[in-house]
Amino acid sequence: MAEPLVVIKDVQKHYGDFHALKDIDLTVDKGEVVVVIGPSGSGKSTLCRTINRLETITSGTITIDGKELPKEGKALANLRAEVGMVFQSFNLFSHLTILENVTLGPIRVRGMKKADAEKEARALLDRVGVGQQASKLPAQLSGGQQQRVAIARALAMHPKVMLFDEPTSALDPEMINEVLDVMVGLAREGMTMIVVTHEMGFARKAANRVVFMADGQIVEQATPEEFFTNPRSDRAKDFLSKLITQ
Ligand SMILES: Nc1ncnc2c1ncn2[C@@H]1O[C@H](COP(=O)(O)OP(=O)(O)O)[C@@H](O)[C@H]1O
Numbered sequence: 001m002a003e004p005l006v007v008i009k010d011v012q013k014h015y016g017d018f019h020a021l022k023d024i025d026l027t028v029d030k031g032e033v034v035v036v037i038g039p040s041g042s043g044k045s046t047l048c049r050t051i052n053r054l055e056t057i058t059s060g061t062i063t064i065d066g067k068e069l070p071k072e073g074k075a076l077a078n079l080r081a082e083v084g085m086v087f088q089s090f091n092l093f094s095h096l097t098i099l100e101n102v103t104l105g106p107i108r109v110r111g112m113k114k115a116d117a118e119k120e121a122r123a124l125l126d127r128v129g130v131g132q133q134a135s136k137l138p139a140q141l142s143g144g145q146q147q148r149v150a151i152a153r154a155l156a157m158h159p160k161v162m163l164f165d166e167p168t169s170a171l172d173p174e175m176i177n178e179v180l181d182v183m184v185g186l187a188r189e190g191m192t193m194i195v196v197t198h199e200m201g202f203a204r205k206a207a208n209r210v211v212f213m214a215d216g217q218i219v220e221q222a223t224p225e226e227f228f229t230n231p232r233s234d235r236a237k238d239f240l241s242k243l244i245t246q
């Protein structure tokens with residue numbers, strides 16, 4: 001039985017006069033991997049940012065595991081901790097070591113003891129293949145390594161769902177797969193994931209569903225196989241033809 005984890009209902013988002021998200025309805029079940037794809041400016045990042053309330057919504061509702069997103073305060077901090085987010089730019093703290101970057105949230109937000117947080121952080125860093133780098137600063141790591149640290153940092157909070165916003169688009173080509181491999185591993189272990197990416201290989205390997213957005217709307221949804229071989233809308237056909245010839 002499918003258990004809904006993230007439920008987005010009739011969400012509208014305006015930036016001033018600009019209607020950035022229009023009538024968004026999307027349900028992501030526990031363990032499901034949803035890839036969000038679409039042209040630049042279609043609202044993909046805005047959608048991710050509303051799900052962990054980095055952005056407010058104009059109307060509609062977003063619930064995570066049955067709870068509506070709180071407006072502010074400690075309840076919001078707690079709920080945000082349930083939503084792991086990985087951005088295009090890794091956003092690691094440059095003055096903290098890799099280990100400190102991963103333990104900061106668990107110690108500050110979850111109130112973990114330092115020794116326990118470090119033990120878990122080391123295990124997570126091993127899991128994403130950067131265990132040897134724990135005492136270095138972010139600038140001493142490659143982009144692919146830094147992005148894997150960013151994934152470990154998000155996992156350290158024990159999120160119920162992970163959001164990835166174009167996690168490989170700032171990376172040199174030879175580093176893309178090392179990050180995608182970690183993400184495929186997470187998907188196989190049953191993590192619920194919403195992933196904005198144009199990496200069709202990842203979508204085919206790991207996604208249960210592709211959601212195509214254009215102009216702030218969800219235009220179509222399908223399995224990766226259906227979507228890539230037989231897109232229904234003209235917008236999707238046009239988008240895919242450009243993506244393939246890149
Ligand atoms: N803070 C903001 N203020 C005003 N407009 C914004 C803001 N953030 C995004 N937008 C606009 O909303 C639209 C969707 O942006 P975004 O969600 O970043 O798209 P995508 O991630 O699909 O490229 C774009 O037209 C963008 O210019």
Ligand SMILES: [Mg+2]
Binds near residue numbers: 046166
């Ligand atoms: Mg974006």
